[in-house]
Amino acid sequence: MSQPIIDDPSPDVVMERSLYWGQFFATALYGIDVFMFLHSAQLSWSSDPKSPRKQRAYILFGALLLTLLTISVFTSSVFLEFMWIDDRDAPGGPLGFLALNSAVWWQTLGTASTQVTNFLGDGLLMYRCYMMWNSRLAVVAFPFIIYLGTIAMAMVMLVQSALPGSDFFRGQTVNYGVLWGTLSVALNVTLTALITFRILRARQAIKRHQDSAKSLGIYVGIAAILIESSLPFSVLGIIFVVTYGKNLPTAPAFLFIWTTFIALSPQFIIFRVATGRAWNRDVASNLSAHSDMVFKHTTQNSESFQLSTAVVSQMESREHIERGDKGGLVEFKGDGV
Template identity: 40%
Template sequence: MASTELATQRALYVGNTISTVVYGGNLFLYAYSTYLLMTSIKQVQRRRFYIGFGGLLLLLLTIALASNNAICELMWIEQQNYPGGPSAYLAANLAAWYNVFGTAADCAANILTDGLMLYRCYIIWGSSVSIIVIPAIIYLGSTAMAVMMVVESAMPMSDIWQGLAARSGISWVALTVSFNIIVTVLIISRLLFFHRRVQSVLTDQQRSTYTGTVAILVESALPFTVLGIAYLATYIQGVPSATAVGIVWGTFVVLTPQLIILRVASGVAWSRDTASNISLTTLHANFPHNSSSSSSSMNCKDP
């Protein structure tokens, strides 16, 4: 077996192993978030939406993971005597319906996650439409390229790593990574702005909740964006490790919104009122005689 073929199969194995672990984390996060949403005594807006949204993402991830495991089981066990070996079987069955179905599920999960990130950016920036115009345009472009890649990968004897399917795939990953970079930078800059603004006003717990390191990492989806950049770099180069990075990136597509939903369920996510409440708190601290009637509470409604 050629070294490249061996490296690709090794990357496939490593990617599936890591994604299975992350899948377990997704299961726990969804179950715990759903429990918090269902038992919360506070009024949680869009409670059913977040439960349904998280469940749909988990279903799509399950389909993608099952697809990867199915092709590996066929390649390494059921069809191990296929002429040319496992690598030849993999190349001949990349356009198999179950493999395309898994790719489509992963793309659908990515589209939903990017949509949620666009909405979260809109909320964190005070419901400003102008701030999300460019990300929205990129989002539409990445959605179109994702659909094109799935269609091309379903063609007989197509290869997601070569030809038109590969070009569509690279365009999709490039656009969605660009989208995530822009949205991440926008969200981080907004949170850092408020962090500096309230540093001497809020308590350590309040700063940690809304503008702390965990809040910035989760709300901005920074780990997902960094992993997307790594996937794009390896995908463009066509190196075998791109397989492992892509599979893990596909699981983080679902992990990222699940973490955001957990913050919503816990009542600590940014909402439409968070920025205004922080501003009122700052105003009350700086000019107490002018803002005695203003509310400085940080107990915001959930988004």
């Protein structure tokens, strides 16, 4: 009786599959990014022609991110097309082509566009953290130091990956890539923790006040935590660094997905800005006022929670929520974003 054949693919086959599925999901996420940008731009320019300049600046920022992501996705697609179709008979097969041509100029251009996108996305997240903490420089001082280290290591890795014969997934480039990825993930995790803590503290402050909870709930809900803090991006970054540092053949898939989220996460924030659901300076200052809680003892020696009605009145005067005639769009009109 013949023994059953056990399908145990080699590491090279696993890596090729990882490249394929990574590019597949990256392309799908790219389509979501395009939709998010176009929808945000349509909301900003059409639904509210008098939208603030800062809100328009967010849209232009999103256009720059989309342009850089387009370069990255396009160059990766072309490279894989050459690797699997045009030059699949190259010495060493598809992975041999990958090792010999990783430093080609247009592939280096794609890597550079990804890194610039990362700088911009991290910069936006750091600015949002700074704004949400009421412009406290001390809060973002340490993240800014990590940010500078991320830029430095990215430049070193870019130069190393551009050298003839270099391979992003093997050799010396991996060492620099792990350092860059680790610093980038450390920055994202730090900012994610700061923003999440800020939102949770604000949520705790207003959850007992029903009138405020109705108008401020969109700023402290689960969606706000996930998007404002870029939590999915940070989690994907951790997975990528672990798989890349251990030189696992599945690393390329997480690399493609993570680098796409570099542009997609800020695009989600921009979408919330366009729909009036994102934090701005007014929201940050007023939620801080809500956090100034007053506790008084009752005759039963229990504590009762009291919020200043002046703060609630101030929020009601600054926030105007309108229901549009088309699509049920909720619009926020306030001061600076």
